[in-house]
Amino acid sequence: xxxxxxxxxxxxxxxxxLSAARRLGERLGLLWFHVVRVxxxxxxxxxxxxxPEWTARQVREAARRLYRNLGRWAVEFLRxxxxxxxxxxxxxxxxxxxxxxxxxxxxxxxGAIVVTAHLGNWDLAACAQALAGRRLTLLSRSLSDRxxxxxxxxxxxxxxxxxxxxxxxxxxxxxxxxRGGTLVLxxxxxxxxxxxxxxxxxxxxPAWTTRxxxxxxxxxxxxxxxxxxxxxxxxxxxxxxxxPLEPLESSASIGERALxxxxxxxxxxxxxxxxxxxxxxWLHRRWKDxxxx
Numbered sequence: 001x002x003x004x005x006x007x008x009x010x011x012x013x014x015x016x017x018l019s020a021a022r023r024l025g026e027r028l029g030l031l032w033f034h035v036v037r038v039x040x041x042x043x044x045x046x047x048x049x050x051x052p053e054w055t056a057r058q059v060r061e062a063a064r065r066l067y068r069n070l071g072r073w074a075v076e077f078l079r080x081x082x083x084x085x086x087x088x089x090x091x092x093x094x095x096x097x098x099x100x101x102x103x104x105x106x107x108x109x110x111g112a113i114v115v116t117a118h119l120g121n122w123d124l125a126a127c128a129q130a131l132a133g134r135r136l137t138l139l140s141r142s143l144s145d146r147x148x149x150x151x152x153x154x155x156x157x158x159x160x161x162x163x164x165x166x167x168x169x170x171x172x173x174x175x176x177x178x179r180g181g182t183l184v185l186x187x188x189x190x191x192x193x194x195x196x197x198x199x200x201x202x203x204x205x206p207a208w209t210t211r212x213x214x215x216x217x218x219x220x221x222x223x224x225x226x227x228x229x230x231x232x233x234x235x236x237x238x239x240x241x242x243x244p245l246e247p248l249e250s251s252a253s254i255g256e257r258a259l260x261x262x263x264x265x266x267x268x269x270x271x272x273x274x275x276x277x278x279x280x281x282w283l284h285r286r287w288k289d290x291x292x293x
Contacts, residue, residue: 003147010078014086021075022235029071033064039283040067046282050203065278069231073121076237080124081155090237094128098241102225105244106134111177112244113224115213117188117269118281120229123156125239126184130160137162137176138184170215177222185213187265188280190288198259202266203273207287214261217247218254226265228272231279242268 013021032038043063051059079086105112114136116122130136138156140163143149153163164172176183191197191210199206217224223244230238245264248257273280 002145003151006078006148006151009075010082013075013078014082018079018089018235021079022072025071025073025075026068027071028074029068030064032071033067042285043067043282046286047277049205049287051277052204062278063282066280066282069279070281073124073231076121077124077127080127081159090124091128091131093235094125094237094239096129096132096239096241098243099239101244102241103134105223106180106182109180111180111220111222112182113177113213113217113222114182114184114227115187115224115265115269116184116227116229117186117272118284119188119269119272119276120231120279121237122229125229125237126161127156127159128237129239134182135160135162136182136184137164139164139166139168139173139186141166141189170212170219173212174216174220177216177220183216185210187213188269188286189284190286192288198262200259200263200266202286203270205287207266209262209266211258211262213265214258215254217245217261218257221247223247224261224265226268228269230272230276240272 013024016024033040040063043066044059047059047062048054048056051062054062076090080090081087102112102114116126126136126138138161140153142165143152157163164176173183187210189210190208192208196211196215197208198211200209201207202209213224216222223246225244226242228240228242230240232238245261248261250257252260
């Protein structure tokens, strides 16, 4: 049923103007916030804990803006995976900043590790980069709804993204970057200790965090490029490619070096979330107790 509704919504928003489609998406997002209330309590609790200096009104407004953004991003993505004419207006509004060092490395045949997060319309941005000719291999979790997962993954692949399963072995991931590929890893979801996660401070509290990017970088010698997406109020999607984190060389153990690099990644992400808290996916239970997983 969800997939059918998405197909119908996709046809509708592709038949509308971009501005009208965005307004529809924002209204659907507000309906989700005010009426459906999916994960609203989680969003409010996590915002309140991350920004203790905020008033209840500020917390509620940030949550409301997030849901409105989610609705807008959903219709933008449905247009982007639709007909070429529906995609064109959106593609023109995607820009990339700071990408020179990344492009130089890839052009020279060196691999790259990209770390990113559910910030801004990151899925649209990833597909736009693939359409621009950047070969990206995305490590992605599967959705619990199998039909919805097939719908989503098929459309991402159709635009040029290579997608591999979350349970892919470390050796296979290392092979991607060793042969000059770019591996994209999402680093903002809870990773319990039985899957290699470690507690690292994030927005004022320890959060179970993946060490995968750091371990891959240390094993392969490949730098990590933090990349974060911002959705501007004028409709633009800006992809910020930050300066790379090089694999640490020291007498410390690989575990200690991986922890230091993981902290550095979290600091980069925290900075971006604090700049635009209404654009990060607070619906994920980021500070989840591993005993509850």
